[in-house]
Amino acid sequence: MTPAAPAARLPDGFTVRLDPRTRRRDGGAALLGGSPLRLLRLSARARGLLTGxxxxxxxxxxxxxxxxxLDAGIAHPDLRPRAADDVTVVVPVKDRPVELARLLAALGSDPATADLPVVVVDDGSAEPVTAPGVxxxxxxxPEGPAAARNAGMRAAGTPLVAFLDSDCVPRTGWLERLRPHLDDPRLAVVAPRIVALGRGRGWFAGYEAAVSALDMGGQAAAVRPGSAVPYVPSAALLVRRDALGEGFDESMRxxxxxxLVWRLIRAGWRVRYEPDARVxxxxxxxxxxxLRRRAFYGTGAALLDARHPGAVAPVVMAPETALAWALALSGHRAGGVASAxxxxxxxxRLAVRLAGAGERPPVGFAALLVARGVGASGRALARxxxxxxxxxxxxxxxVSRRARRWVAAVAVADAAVAWVPHRARVGPVRFAVARRLEDLAYGAGLWAGAARAGSVRALLPARPRR
Structure with a gap:
């Protein structure tokens, strides 16, 4: 069971800074930003407090x-790094002696972590782990990674625990950048950015380094389902022990x-992503x-849907947007007109909702937001x-020549649009081939997991949550 978050407020001295992508509107009376995008109207008193x-x-x-x-995703903590002397590092491992030695050496060589207590949980390795000094x-x-992490958390004697997988190597300063976030009494978990270790091996290394499933990107974020950062991986986490309760669900491999992240959010806790800390x-x-790893990830969707209905929907779209796309893709001129x-x-309707008291509806602004939403939903459909x-x-x-043309066009367009932000790191052909193979593997795992669970709900679209 996940404990409910406390009602405690942010402490004095805790500082937040507006996200660089947040825009002020109506002379500073409203802020537009966050993920999902929202318009936050400020009272006169709030505008006076938020002058910069x-x-x-x-x-x-x-x-x-x-x-x-913070909760709107319009601002993020603006905190100075500081020592983390109330943390125990927990490392779950199975049959990775070389990787474990590398990780422990990295912890020992960093002055900020060299003296921290370390608990290594040997999850049934063929050769029992021996690690002097820990x-x-x-x-x-073997009982699985969830059980291993829980065992390490129970063995820790500090209020905070840093989970590190054995195939990770933390970069200097990672923990000092994460630790100040836990001054927020309602924060349960903060995660660093996961980056590639070295140049990588294999022809797909450039693609994996650019768009790894573990890398949540370069922007700080509040973590929540349906947002730009819907979850954070457990490869590296700093957690508040009291918030996790019994911890990870040990029935899930x-x-x-x-x-875990979604249970915490549902219980009122905050979860954050801090890309300035890197592992x-x-x-x-x-x-x-x-490809086996990608397929394995796909099998988890049905398990998540059973616990969090609708949160893993492959497409999240408002009914009116779905209708507009259906009409536009009908292939008839009348459908295009009706879609418009x-x-x-x-x-x-949106312009009326956005208008402040006594203001004219901002039709142009509303049209921009609708266009952005339609574009995002189109990319989701293609994906x-x-x-x-x-x-x-x-x-x-x-069975259909027309369908073949559509599918081929979508596959090429999806790869091209996704490649542009990473064009300096990987070539277009290699990126496109890797993206298509990754998607085939993930989709195969998704369908296999749905069949195993006897439910297709993880394959169904959903409406946006308010």
Missing amino acids: DRLAVRDRTTAVLAAQL RVVRHQV VAEDVD AHEHPGTTAQW GVLAATTA SVTRHHWPLALSAAL
Whole structure:
């Protein structure tokens, strides 16, 4: 069971800074930003407190405003790194003696972590782990990563625990950048950015370094389902022990980290992603290992949907947007006209909702937001065709020439759009081939997991959550 988050406010001195992508509107009376995108209207008193891009907590009023900005994703903590002397490092491991030695050496060479207590949980390795200077907890038979992490957390004697997988190597300063976030009494977990360890091996190394499933990107974020950072991987986490309760779900051998994060958020806790803290990870070395790992990740979707219905939907789309796309893709001129009409009506309704008291509806601004939403939903639909629902797309392509053309066009366009931000790191052809193979593997795992669970809910679209 996950404990409920406390009602405690942010402490005095805790500082937040507006996200660089946040935009002020209506003379500073509203802030536009966050993920999902939202418009936050400020009272006159709040506008007086937030005169610049930073807000330091100094009383209850500023604490409430700072918390609202954090929870909306419009602002992020602006904290100075500091020592983390109340942390135990927990390392789950199974049959990775070389990687474990490398990780322990990295911890010992960093002055900030050299004296921290370390608990290594040997999850049934063929050769029992021996690690001088650290505490070893051994499972005689493998019980899985969730059970190993829970055992390490129970063995820790500090209020905070840093989980590190054995194939990771933390970069200097990682923990000092994470630790100040836990001054927020409602923060349960903060995660660093996971980056590639070295140049990597295999022809797909450049692609994996650019868009690894473990790398949540370069922007700080509040973590929540349906946002730009919907989860954080357990390869490296700093957690508050009291918040986790019984910890990871030991019945899950995949996606147990996503489940934990979503349970914490549902219980009122905050979870954050801090990309300025970095931990390097040794990515798979062969094509077969890489694709098996992607398929394995896919099998977790059905397990997550059983625990968090609708949170893993491959496409999240408002009904009016779905109708507009259906009409536009009908292939008829009348469908295109009707689609434009649906979007115009949506724009008009949104403009009315966005207008402040006594203001004219901002039709142009509303049209921009609708266009952005339609574009994002279009990319999600394309991704669904090539990733989540490729067995259906392939079946249609086998019997229809028109479907073949559509599927081929979507596959090329999806790869091209995704490649542009990473064009300096990997070539277009290699990126496209790797993306298509990754999607095939993930989709195969997704369908296999759904079949094993006897439920197709993880394959179904969903409406946006309010």
